[in-house]
Amino acid sequence: MLRTLANDHRAIPARAEPEQRLPPRPPSLWGAALWRTRRGRQFIVQVVGSCLLFAFLIEITHILQVNLARQNLELDFGFLNRPAGIAISETVLPYSPEDGLSWLIVTGAANSLRVALVGCLLATFLGLVVGILRVSDNPLLRVLTGGYVNVVRNTPLLLQILFWYTILLQLPPVRQAISLGDVVFLSQRGLQIPKLLFEGGGWALLAAGAGAVLVYAVLPRAARALNRAVPGRMLRLCAAVLGFGLVLLAVAPMAVELPEHGAFNFKGGMTLTPEYTALTLAQSLYAGAFIAELVRGGIEGVARGQREAGASLGLSELQILRKIVIPQALVAITPSVSTQYIGVIKNTSLAVAIGYPDFFWALTITINISGHSIEGVGLMLLGYLIPTLIAAMLMNRFNRGLLKKGRS
Amino acid sequence: MLPSFLLTSSSGRALTAAAVTACLATPVLADQTLDAVKERGVLKCGTALDVPGFGYPDSNGVPGGMDVDYCKALAAAVLGDAEKVEFIPLTTTTRFPALQSGEVDVLFRQVTTTFTRDTSLGFLSGPVTVFDGQGIMVPKALGVTKATELDGATVCVTPGSNSELTIGDYFRANGMEFKPISMDNFDEMRSAFFSGRCDVFTSDRTYLGSIRSVAENPDDYVVLDETLAKSPLAPVVRQGDDQWYNIVRWTVYAPMIAEEIGITSENVDDKLSEGAPMIQRFLGKQAEFFEGIGLEDDWAYNVVKSIGNYGELYERNLGAGSAIGLDRGDNNLYFNGGLHYPPPLL
Numbered sequence: 001m002l003r004t005l006a007n008d009h010r011a012i013p014a015r016a017e018p019e020q021r022l023p024p025r026p027p028s029l030w031g032a033a034l035w036r037t038r039r040g041r042q043f044i045v046q047v048v049g050s051c052l053l054f055a056f057l058i059e060i061t062h063i064l065q066v067n068l069a070r071q072n073l074e075l076d077f078g079f080l081n082r083p084a085g086i087a088i089s090e091t092v093l094p095y096s097p098e099d100g101l102s103w104l105i106v107t108g109a110a111n112s113l114r115v116a117l118v119g120c121l122l123a124t125f126l127g128l129v130v131g132i133l134r135v136s137d138n139p140l141l142r143v144l145t146g147g148y149v150n151v152v153r154n155t156p157l158l159l160q161i162l163f164w165y166t167i168l169l170q171l172p173p174v175r176q177a178i179s180l181g182d183v184v185f186l187s188q189r190g191l192q193i194p195k196l197l198f199e200g201g202g203w204a205l206l207a208a209g210a211g212a213v214l215v216y217a218v219l220p221r222a223a224r225a226l227n228r229a230v231p232g233r234m235l236r237l238c239a240a241v242l243g244f245g246l247v248l249l250a251v252a253p254m255a256v257e258l259p260e261h262g263a264f265n266f267k268g269g270m271t272l273t274p275e276y277t278a279l280t281l282a283q284s285l286y287a288g289a290f291i292a293e294l295v296r297g298g299i300e301g302v303a304r305g306q307r308e309a310g311a312s313l314g315l316s317e318l319q320i321l322r323k324i325v326i327p328q329a330l331v332a333i334t335p336s337v338s339t340q341y342i343g344v345i346k347n348t349s350l351a352v353a354i355g356y357p358d359f360f361w362a363l364t365i366t367i368n369i370s371g372h373s374i375e376g377v378g379l380m381l382l383g384y385l386i387p388t389l390i391a392a393m394l395m396n397r398f399n400r401g402l403l404k405k406g407r408s
Numbered sequence: 409m410l411p412s413f414l415l416t417s418s419s420g421r422a423l424t425a426a427a428v429t430a431c432l433a434t435p436v437l438a439d440q441t442l443d444a445v446k447e448r449g450v451l452k453c454g455t456a457l458d459v460p461g462f463g464y465p466d467s468n469g470v471p472g473g474m475d476v477d478y479c480k481a482l483a484a485a486v487l488g489d490a491e492k493v494e495f496i497p498l499t500t501t502t503r504f505p506a507l508q509s510g511e512v513d514v515l516f517r518q519v520t521t522t523f524t525r526d527t528s529l530g531f532l533s534g535p536v537t538v539f540d541g542q543g544i545m546v547p548k549a550l551g552v553t554k555a556t557e558l559d560g561a562t563v564c565v566t567p568g569s570n571s572e573l574t575i576g577d578y579f580r581a582n583g584m585e586f587k588p589i590s591m592d593n594f595d596e597m598r599s600a601f602f603s604g605r606c607d608v609f610t611s612d613r614t615y616l617g618s619i620r621s622v623a624e625n626p627d628d629y630v631v632l633d634e635t636l637a638k639s640p641l642a643p644v645v646r647q648g649d650d651q652w653y654n655i656v657r658w659t660v661y662a663p664m665i666a667e668e669i670g671i672t673s674e675n676v677d678d679k680l681s682e683g684a685p686m687i688q689r690f691l692g693k694q695a696e697f698f699e700g701i702g703l704e705d706d707w708a709y710n711v712v713k714s715i716g717n718y719g720e721l722y723e724r725n726l727g728a729g730s731a732i733g734l735d736r737g738d739n740n741l742y743f744n745g746g747l748h749y750p751p752p753l754l
Contacts, residue, residue, distance in 0.1 A: 068530075070648045079528075087576045089562075089587045097576050162596070169603045188604050189562065264561040264607050265587065274605065275589075352567075355591035355600070361567065364501045364592075368568035371529030373505045 064374070079370040080105075086365060088357045090273055101366045108362025109383060112348045115276070115358065116387070119283035119344045124337070126288030131295025132321065145292065152289040158350055161282040165354045168274035174265060185259055185266060190273040192259035192266045204252035211247035216240040275356035283347060287340045294336045298329030331402050338395030342388045349384070359383055441513050441645070441652040442486065442702055450492050453479035454512035457497040458594045460618035461725050461732045462518055471495055474725040475516040477715045478537060478643065478660065482514060485659045485707040490714035499592055501568035504529055507644060514656055515644040518612065520570045525644070532653050534643040535660045538726070539738040539747050541635035542571050543613040545620065548630050550607060555634050559584040564597055564606035566590060571611050574637040598622065612639045614726055614734060621731040651702055658701060662708045664750040665690060666717035667741060673716035676709060689753055718748065 034040035068074055080102040087097050092110045095103065133145045152160070169188055172178060177187035185192040219239055220230045231239070259269030302325050310320035351358035360380065367376035445451050455475045456463040463473040476495065483493035496512050503517050508530060519525070520540075521533040546552045555578070565572045567590035579586045589606050591597040598619055601609045609619060613631060620626045643660060645653050666672070669686050671679050679687050688694050692705035701707070715721060722739055723729045740746025 070646075085573050085576060087579075087586065087588045089589055097580065166599075169600065169605055173604045262560045264558070267560065352592040353596065355567075355589045355597070361590075365568060365572075368501055368504060369524070369573075371504060371508070371525075373508060 068374075075374065076372070077375055079372050079375075080366075082370065084365075084369070086369075089355075090271070090276065090357065101370065105359070105362045105366060105379065105383075108357060108359040111357055112345075112351070112359040113387070115280050115283060115348045115351065115356070116345045118280050119287065119348070120341050122280070122284035123287035123291055123340065123344065126284060127291025127295055127337075127340075130288065130292035131299065134292060134296040135299050149289045149292050152285055153293070157282060157286050157347055158353055160286060161278055161350055161353060164282050165274060165278035168278055171274075177261075177266075183258060185261075188274065189265055190271045190277065192269050192271055194259065195257040195268065195270040197255040197257055204248060207251045208244045208248040212240040212244035215243035273356075275351070275354050278354055279348070279351050279356050283344055286347075287344050290340050290343075291337055294333045294340070295329065298333040299325055301332055302328045331399075334395060334399045334402060338392055338399075341391050341395065345387050345391060346384055441649050442655065445486055445513055449487065450494050451479065451483040451486060451514075452494050452496055452512045453482065454496050454498045454503055454506050454515040455479055455517045456499075456594075457495060459518065459615060460621055461614055461730060462618070463495070463497075464618075472725065474538060474721065475518065477721055477725065478516045479514075481663065481711045481715045482516075482656065482659045484710040484714040485662070485703055486655065488704060488706075488710055490710070499568075499594070500566045501592060504531075504568075507531065507646060510646075513645075513652075518615065518641050519644050520612070520639045521642045522570055530647050531644045532647055534645065534653070534656045535750075536640040536642045536748070537660055538614060538641040540612040540614050540639040540641050542574055542610060542637040542639050543616050543635055544632045545609045545611075545616040545629055546607065546632065547604075548628055552607075553632070555632060555636065556582060556584070558586065558608060560586065561607040562587045562589060562605070564589050564601045564609045566594070566597065566611060567592060569611065570637070570639070575610050578636050610636070612641070614641075614732065617726075617732040617734050621733075654701060655703065659711060661750040662690075662711045663715065663718040663721055664741065664748050665753055666708075666712045667719045668743075668750065671712055671717060672720060673712055673714075676712050680709075686753065 034044055064075070081100050083098055084101050084104040085097050086104075088095055088104075088107060090111070091107050092114050093107050095107045099107075130145045130148065133141045134149070136142060168190075171186060171188050174187045174189045177185040177189075177192075179185050183194055216236050216239070219236050223230050257268045259266040259271075306324050306328065307320055310324045315323065348358055349360040352361050352364070355361075363376050363380045363383070367373045370376070455471075457465065457471055457476075459473070459475075461473055462475040463471055465471050479493050479495060480490040484490040496506065498506050498512070498515070498517055503515055503519065504525075506512050507515050516537070518540075519533070521536070525531055526533055544555055544558075552558060558579075563575055563586050565575055565588050572588065572590060575586070575588070589597075589600060591600065600606060601619070602623060609616060611619075613635070616631050620629050620631065623629055643656050645656055666676075669684075669690060671687065671690065676691070680691055680693070682688075685694075689697050691709045692698055692707070698705050698707065704710075716724070718741070722736060726732050726734050726739075727736060736744075736746065738747045740748065742749040
């Protein structure tokens with residue numbers, strides 16, 4: 001069955017390109033009157049079309065220049081070096097108002113990525129679990145997960161973001177923060193948790209990285225030397241992560257920074273702000289619901305006989321799911337899931353609604369400070385295009401890998 | 409591949425529109441804003457419709473406020489009818505792209521005149537309509553009396569406003585830290601402040617007054633005495649159309665001159681027959697006096713008749729007669745100790 005499925009996929013592109021019966025090729029394009037032959041006519045259309053497009057572009061550029069000149073403006077990206085002058089509530093990258101507008105944009109982009117990456121991860125996990133539960137034999141679980149999927153899928157994302165944000169703002173004010181052993185605090189300012197500090201800095205990270213690579217490379221040889229089975233890639237990766245952590249612990253003196261109650265806010269520690277939490281939560285739940293449906297569809301698309309065959313081999317329910325159903329479902333799901341990921345990336349721009357300083361916000365501010373709206377909107381389009389294209393590319397590659405696996 | 413916000417949100421749409429129209433708008437038409445407005449028969453005025461005192465619908469849904477009234481005044485001056493105006497609601501972040509792209513003819517939208525806006529955005533600022541200053545509002549329960557006590561505070565500030573820049577300067581200059589929260593949507597931001605997400609709201613004093621006026625209990629909040637920055641609010645037009653700039657300028661002055669020479673919306677018709685030369689000139693009774701501005705002779709009459717003089721305007725929207733209840737203070741005419749000093753009508 002697996003093989004048939006893969007063969008089907010291979011067969012599709014072949015069918016999509018039917019052989020064209022072209023007339024015998026004329027000796028030259030100029031041999032006969034151009035409009036007499038099909039190829040000639042196509043050539044004319046191409047040339048005229050290109051000319052029109054080119055003229056249109058020139059005209060637009062011209063009008064743009066005239067319009068800008070009339071307002072004493074010019075197309076120029078030099079404004080990106082101007083100091084931003086405004087503060088940001090939360091950043092992943094180090095930022096200060098003295099930095100340039102370009103750095104403000106990069107900082108905003110990093111904030112957006114933080115939402116997109118975590119959102120995609122959580123949505124995938126949630127979607128997988130809920131999708132599997134949707135087809136479980138337990139009616140209660142089916143109803144609960146079905147309710148979640150239908151409610152979340154059929155309400156606007158913006159509304160959901162505002163909903164979670166409003167809920168989070170119902171937490172106690174900062175002076176009456178809920179405290180867990182004076183280490184973790186929960187209030188309107190968000191969730192404050194202790195922060196791990198590595199004092200070794202970059203060198204410690206470098207050493208740990210080297211350790212991880214070493215573990216990854218040496219593990220198969222060590223196994224061969226010890227006459228044990230060579231560990232799979234997953235296992236080696238886990239071992240490498242473990243190695244990374246161990247070296248870091250050994251090399252870098254570590255300290256814990258506790259959040260401390262200030263007059264208005266907490267100082268030190270790490271913060272999960274209501275804005276970030278609401279945005280990420282809403283994104284994950286929203287995309288998760290869609291992915292759950294995809295997973296359900298993928299699972300239901302696997303022929304019943306496959307499960308029965310697994311059962312007759314004496315495999316457990318979980319083994320059937322893991323070894324037989326999911327690998328086949330994955331092939332069908334992956335292309336649609338990548339659309340969801342791209343959706344998550346684009347929807348991070350809804351952050352403006354609740355004041356999370358994302359890429360869109362940073363560019364709006366930049367446009368406002370500098371007045372260069374055309375350059376700004378251009379950067380904005382590029383800024384959303386590039387990560388979505390990268391995501392699409394990665395998912396395509398993953399998909400090809402799956403197809404290849406199915407074939408072998 | 410477009411981020412959804414670019415098309416669904418007001419700011420996204422305005423930004424996209426700005427970019428698209430800047431590319432496509434025919435240059436010839438836009439040079440002559442006056443002709444364009446006359447031909448269209450309606451003035452497109454960029455304003456806010458969610459800021460009490462400046463632009464806010466009353467209980468019947470009819471917008472009113474300082475900026476809205478000035479939009480009407482301009483429509484009255486140009487088209488002879490204060491109702492021939494289309495209010496284009498704009499946020500602090502959408503207002504400039506909207507003007508640049510030609511989506512609106514003029515901005516009466518609480519814009520603080522600054523050097524950068526005049527020189528880098530391709531704009532010209534008109535005369536000041538309201539002398540404002542950036543203030544700080546806190547809940548009384550916080551027990552704060554001075555801005556210097558605010559180290560570590562979370563501050564609500566409107567995005568794209570000059571307050572956003574000023575507050576950063578202020579905290580840095582005093583060696584203090586703060587976290588800004590800025591949202592595109594005024595209503596969302598107000599509720600974030602009222603629910604306690606921010607300790608402080610900073611903006612122009614008039615705007616703080618207007619936020620306070622819609623609080624559940626306005627007395628729970630106090631605007632501190634300190635003024636962090638000057639904030640002269642003025643209309644804005646695009647560079648490159650001098651005639652239109654002059655029309656906007658003198659439309660702002662007209663209600664002030666009316667107050668100066670004792671004309672109100674009530675007595676303006678009686679004044680038509682009065683012989684004082686200043687009044688005669690103002691009401692268009694002196695032949696060809698107003699020729700140079702390109703408007704009908706009775707434009708100033710129409711302005712005062714429809715919105716009143718500056719004193720009436722202020723009292724109705726920001727002063728004692730309004731929910732905001734601010735003193736006239738700096739916004740008195742010069743001879744009453746204020747800063748408004750309209751040039752002579754000669």
